[in-house]
Amino acid sequence: MRCTLLKRFSVSKAINNARRYHSPDYNFDLTNHNLSVQQEQKNALQRTSEDLSIITSYFPKSFNFAAYVNSSNTLQTLLHLNVNLSKIEKKPFVAEKILKLNFEEENTKEILLFIKDYVGVEYIGHFLTKNPLILFETAEDLKIRVNYLESKKFQNESIRKIITQNPFWLMFSTIRIDKRLGYYQEKFKLCGSEVRYLATKQPNLITYNLHHIQTNSFVIKEEMGFNDNEVKELILKIPKVWMINQHSLLERFNYVHNVMKIPHEKVLHYPNILLCRNFKVKQRHIFLEKLGRAQYDATKENYVPLSALIEGTDQDFCRTYAKCLVDDFNTFLKTM
Secondary structure, three states: HHHHHHHHHHHHHHHHHHHHOHHHHHHHHHHHHHHHHHHHHHHHOOOOOOOOOOOOOOOOOOOOOOOOOOOHHHHHHHHHOOOHHHOOOOOHHHHHHOOEEEEEEOHHHHHHHHHHHOHHHHHHHHHHHHHHHHHHOOOHHHHHHHHHHHHHHOOHHHHHHHHHOOHHHHHHOOHHHHHHHHHHHHHHHOOOHHHHHHHOOOOHHHHHOOOHHHHHHHHHHHOOOOOOHHHHHHHOOHHEEEHHHHHHHHHHHHHHHOOOOHHHHHHHHHHHHOOOOOOHHHHHHHHHHHHHHOOOOOOOOEEEOHHHHHHOOHHHHHHHHHHOOOHHHHHHHOOO
């Protein structure tokens, strides 16, 4: 019974709406509405004698800054500071914020002076190209983050190096940085001076993706077979290893350790070999092997250091270690 009443009500409402839509009065109202809209649009296009200069410039969405440079004081200031706008415009969200920035504001001026004091005038452009969003922080917050490093006994020279090499460091609050430093100290059993050394040597590591760091730690310890002490030595010597793609890292180690038969202690003695692409190590190792000179034991004759596989020109490599002409090496490469 209830459903029947609801249906009757809905049908009745629909009939009344239909009658209203087809009535003369309704058509008249609709016509008047359309005329009103057309009149408003016409008025908006008419010339005006009013001063509109106080209205903020309208910047439509675009793929580049080229159309705005002549009319934007902000972009002109950034160009004067040697900022690479072509890199910033690749991120529409950042580009839109930059266009609305006002360099006349006191906070923005303080931030520029702050950056200049720590990275130098010649690096301001590079710094802002990497991290333009720092201009939207507060100068007070930046000072607090530097004061935190000073409270942790970082020297001024170390602080300058950290900020210069990692423009994103100052985007992290003191709480986040403190947690990151604590993580590395606990994870790798580092003392205070070692934490400061690690942060200064590779500032990007501290703010790097923690999931990536944890995965590489697992690969280095469990799959590559380094013990805790060796892992600690490795991260202090060459922390960049923790930022390499896991597949590439394991592939490089497997070739050096399992194919070339280089033990862990020798890899630790020259860990830079893990930073080099595999193809270069393979080329030089196989060539030395073909000549009977692939000898990496320092206690034996014709010793070849691991550094010879990745450093120097091909000519230096052939003259010093392969004892042949570089043309012979180039001919060999064509067969690979």
